Amino acid sequence: MTVIEARGLRKEFTITRSLGRLRRSKRVLAAVDGVDLTVCEGELLGYLGPNGAGKSTTIKMFTGVLTPTSGHLRVCGLEPVPQRTRLTRQIGVVFGQRSQLWWDLPLRESFELARHIWRVPAVEHAARLRMLRSRLDLDAFLDTPVRQLSLGQRMRGDLTVALLHAPRVLFLDEPSIGLDVVSKQAVRAFLTELRDAGDTTVVLTTHDLADIERLCRRLVVIDHGHVVHDGTLADLHARYGSRRRVIVDFEAPPTTSLDLPGVSVESRDGAQVTFSIDGTVTTAGALVARLPELGSIRDLTVTEPAIEDVIAQLYASPAEAAPRA
Numbered sequence: 001m002t003v004i005e006a007r008g009l010r011k012e013f014t015i016t017r018s019l020g021r022l023r024r025s026k027r028v029l030a031a032v033d034g035v036d037l038t039v040c041e042g043e044l045l046g047y048l049g050p051n052g053a054g055k056s057t058t059i060k061m062f063t064g065v066l067t068p069t070s071g072h073l074r075v076c077g078l079e080p081v082p083q084r085t086r087l088t089r090q091i092g093v094v095f096g097q098r099s100q101l102w103w104d105l106p107l108r109e110s111f112e113l114a115r116h117i118w119r120v121p122a123v124e125h126a127a128r129l130r131m132l133r134s135r136l137d138l139d140a141f142l143d144t145p146v147r148q149l150s151l152g153q154r155m156r157g158d159l160t161v162a163l164l165h166a167p168r169v170l171f172l173d174e175p176s177i178g179l180d181v182v183s184k185q186a187v188r189a190f191l192t193e194l195r196d197a198g199d200t201t202v203v204l205t206t207h208d209l210a211d212i213e214r215l216c217r218r219l220v221v222i223d224h225g226h227v228v229h230d231g232t233l234a235d236l237h238a239r240y241g242s243r244r245r246v247i248v249d250f251e252a253p254p255t256t257s258l259d260l261p262g263v264s265v266e267s268r269d270g271a272q273v274t275f276s277i278d279g280t281v282t283t284a285g286a287l288v289a290r291l292p293e294l295g296s297i298r299d300l301t302v303t304e305p306a307i308e309d310v311i312a313q314l315y316a317s318p319a320e321a322a323p324r325a
């Protein structure tokens with residue numbers, strides 16, 4: 001079932017610049033420029049792009065904060081701005097840089113207030129809070145005022161508030177920003193569980209490449225307001241010809257070479273040889289099976305293509321609309 005449907009979605013801003021005391025210039029900027037996107041129930045979608053690409057503007061339209069200039073948009077079957085009151089019951093929103101918790105109240109009170117705002121029946125609320133308390137490990141700081149919480153604790157509180165009314169879609173904007181390694185892992189583990197449970201659709205906006213790699217089966221990349229990639233991370237690697245590497249330490253420098261289609265020698269350093277593999281032609285297994293022809297092996301490592309490299313290539317390419325992979 002489709003939960004988000006955008007066709008030709010566009011948002012323009014008029015930028016006014018002062019050219020002296022009396023003169024002003026006006027320029028129209030299309031922050032989102034014809035985005036087509038369909039998100040199905042239970043998907044966890046990574047929505048990425050370089051700074052200023054149009055991510056926040058899209059999310060603001062999805063959540064009913066900004067009115068699109070043109071295009072078709074439905075979230076949970078609703079038109080976000082005119083039907084915002086109904087929409088807010090169906091969505092949860094977490095901004096990594098802006099907490100929605102009540103600053104002066106103990107965390108527990110924020111959850112109670114959220115229950116009243118969403119008019120969640122007490123029994124249902126208690127059951128959901130119990131589940132979230134245990135999955136997000138909240139008990140140690142439930143009675144601490146929000147202003148005294150660490151960033152990681154506050155993020156766990158924010159996730160709880162956003163999910164207490166059992167929204168169909170959760171929008172997460174940079175949830176791991178500023179978190180230490182342990183807190184990031186805790187948030188990531190929770191989101192993995194949420195994804196695998198399959199009953200909440202998640203739209204994750206992030207610059208954190210580890211989050212993208214571990215969580216997102218589908219990536220939508222936006223640049224200059226256009227979708228430039230819509231598919232899996234593997235599709236992205238294939239598009240940029242990313243290669244796996246096999247680094248082999250032989251007992252002695254090999255004196256012969258291998259003739260295997262899709263495999264090339266990237267570098268040699270004494271008895272160490274680094275092979276690069278074109279995954280569309282062959283596999284690391286096929287190479288490893290032939291390696292004894294070159295000599296006895298002391299050690300062997302297979303490295304995956306780095307996500308940093310492929311995302312950097314994508315951001316560096318001129319923006320052009322890519323077909324859905």
Ligand SMILES: Nc1ncnc2c1ncn2[C@@H]1O[C@H](COP(=O)(O)OP(=O)(O)OP(=O)(O)O)[C@@H](O)[C@H]1O
Nearest residue numbers: 013014015031049050051052053054055056057058
């Ligand atoms: N209210 C506004 N008025 C004018 N221009 C705006 C407004 N909001 C955003 N923009 C411009 O629209 C473009 C897209 O901005 P947006 O915040 O959506 O990017 P983003 O992808 O979320 O970036 P970041 O990763 O830095 O958060 C930018 O050029 C930005 O300057």
